[in-house]
Structures are given as structure tokens and as C-alpha cells.
Amino acid sequence: MTQLWPAPVARGAVHATVPVPGSKSITNRALVLAALADGPSTLRAPLRSRDTELMAGALRSLGVEIQDGPDGSWQVTPGELRGPAEVDCGLAGTVMRFVPPVAALAVGRVTFDGDPQARQRPLGTVLDALRELGADISGDALPFDVHGTGKLTGGTVTIDASASSQFVSGLLLSAPRFEQGVTVRHDGKPVPSLPHIEMTVAMLRAAGIDVDDREPNTWRVAPGEIRALDVEIEPDLSNATPFLAAAAVTGGTVTVPGWPAQTTQAGDAIRDILSLMGAQVERSEAGLTVTGPAELAPVDIDLHDVGELTPTVAALAAFATGRSRLRGIAHLRGHETDRLAALQNELTKLGGAVEQTEDGLLVEPRPLTGGNWHSYADHRMATAGAILGLKVPGVVVEDIATTAKTIPDFPGMWATMLGESA
């Protein structure tokens, strides 16, 4: 039975310090690079959640050793990549798009599948690109098989990455091990989530790989040895946003410790978004501190680069003093669920007025009432419901457990923030 979670109503302004677990995007990139590196790596403070455990499981099944260190770190020792293996992608975009290129470097058959909703997510572009680069793959979506020979020629490939930046990141991450490296060219509508590609490029360079990204929409990765990693994973800034939103909507103050001064995480954009909405936002040695305003200002904002923040921003917008416009996010229709439809449906059910545009949402604040908030197996839909429930009595989030995709104990963290027991 789906778990029903009555979202707690804030008893007043929320005041809390909320440590947030490691970044999903950095952890899963670090795991892939470590699996392909020239020696054993240490990943400190990695995210341990469904998406990263699935990534670790996928790499283990291909012959990589991943062990728990005494301090919660992951010790990754590369091995000879080989099938037969079965990879469960769950609903993780990073697993379904980053692991097939690794599997193409293995010897033997590797079968991929995932959750029912994962079968709907865009993927064919990555598989076609790998075929062009020399891989033997049967299928165009989950489930599919990669028949590896232990090596891949690589070379130049042109793809349309307008559905997901992960198509590019996946090809780049394994490319140092392709015989010719790779040159990926994008041809199509603008690539979303570009900061995530910048994160990929930065992590490859930090591992000693030569990456040329001077030309827009073209990335070239030279073949080379990936240096073993010893990295401390930053907190997940996108996962921090529901907690910061709690301060914003209740006029309270929330601090997230360890907010990096410089980062490639797209979630850092929440600082500007909350400032635009009238919150006070300050980064210091203590972390990032957000203090909510008396009233939230509406926004007209392009979220193309930071689409994963949309559910949080839509929840904030539902409490603003006027109509907000969220633009540049047509690609969210291919995320964990169709996030534009999901947000429209669920906010409308609570009495909100939300319209879908071709590339986004118009959110008109209305007095909201309680009701069931469906999560669509989407962790960020579930956390958006929690934000709304802070101010709207009677919001019941269905399947709160789906937050475990990227946050191991969201209900516990939320209760602690509110000074309650879970």
C-alpha cells in the first residue's frame, strides 16, 4: 500500500540548521570515474541513497569493488570490466545514461532494466550514439542489452541532447577509455542543465583528463588515464532547497552547513531565486542562511539550466503575492515523471490555479486547502508537497518514501527541522 504521510504544518516561523547529505550528481560521477581510474579511489561523505546505491550496484556487477570505509566513505577499486551482468537503473537518469558507455567497455553481455516509469524516460539518443562509436547494443529503450568486447573505438558523434544533458555527460565520462576518446557535438534545441555538463568536464579535468569545451555545443575528451580520486563530496544543493524553502515560506531562518563558496552544482542557483522572491540569503563559514520575507514576491524566471529546482520553485510560487512564470523547462516532461503535468494536477487539486505553457508553468497563488498530494514516484514532487503542507493544513503526501531516491531520510530530517519526532 502506498504510504500516506500527513505533511506537518509549521507551528510558526521555522528556525533550524539542517545538514544535508552529499550530492547525487557528484557522487554518481565520482563512482563512474573511480570505476574507470588507474587505481583505488576514496569518496568521502558520498550520498548513500537509492540512486547512488544503484550506481554502486551497477558498477559492482561489472567487476568493480566498492567497499564501505570506516568513516562512511566509499573505497572504489577498479577491476576488469566484464559481463554477464544485470543492471537495475531504478528511476535514476544518471544510472541509465552514464552506465551504458561503461558497459560497452566490458567483455560480455550486460542487460539493463529499471522501474516502469524509467522505461518512458528518453534514452535512445545515448544508445544510438554508442552504436556510432562502435558498440553493439540491442534495444532502443529500457530494457536493452549491451554486448561488449572490452573496448570501444570512439570518435566523433553528433546528437540531439535537448531532452537531457545527461546524454552528453554519460558519453564524456567514459570517453577517456575509448581508443580515440570522443567528440560530442550537439545539434538541436538548446541543451538543458548545462551546469551539469560543466560539472562533468570539471571532474574529468580534475582527474587529469584533457577536455576541450571552447566551442559551444561541442565537447572533446582526449583518451587518457583517469587518475584515482580522493574527493570529499559536497552537500546536495538541490536537495537543500526544500529546507531553505521552509524558511522562505514561514518567515523563519534555515542554515545549511557546508555550502561551498564555489561549486559546479546547479542547485546553487537557489540563492538568486530566493533573493528574487524577497528572502535574505547569506553565505558564510557557517553555511548558507536563508531568512524568509513577510511576503514572497512572484518570479518570472528561466529554469532551463536548473530544471531540477522546479518543484521547489513552484511550491514557493504558490505562496507568492502574484502570478509567477517558470520558463525553459519543457524537458521536465521527460524527468522522473512529466513534472509540468504533475505540478499542475496536484496544485490544482489543492485549489491552486496553474497553467502549462509550451515550455513551463504559470502559477497563480490562490488560497489552498488540504488534500492528497500524489508523488508520481518523483522525489521532488514529494518534497514539494511537504513545502506546501507547512502552511496548508491537511496536505497528505502519498509515497513519501520515494524521497529516498536522493535523500535517505527525508521525513526524519523534516521532523527534526520542525522540532518534532518523525
Ligand SMILES: O=C(O)C1=C[C@@H](OP(=O)(O)O)[C@@H](O)[C@H](O)C1
Ligand atoms: O547529470 C546530472 O547529474 C543531472 C542532470 C540533469 O538532468 P537533465 O539534463 O535531464 O535535466 C538534472 O536535472 C538531473 O537531476 C541530474
Ligand SMILES: C=C(OP(=O)(O)O)C(=O)O
Ligand atoms: C531529474 C532528476 O533526476 P535524474 O538524475 O534521475 O534525471 C532529479 O533529480 O531531479
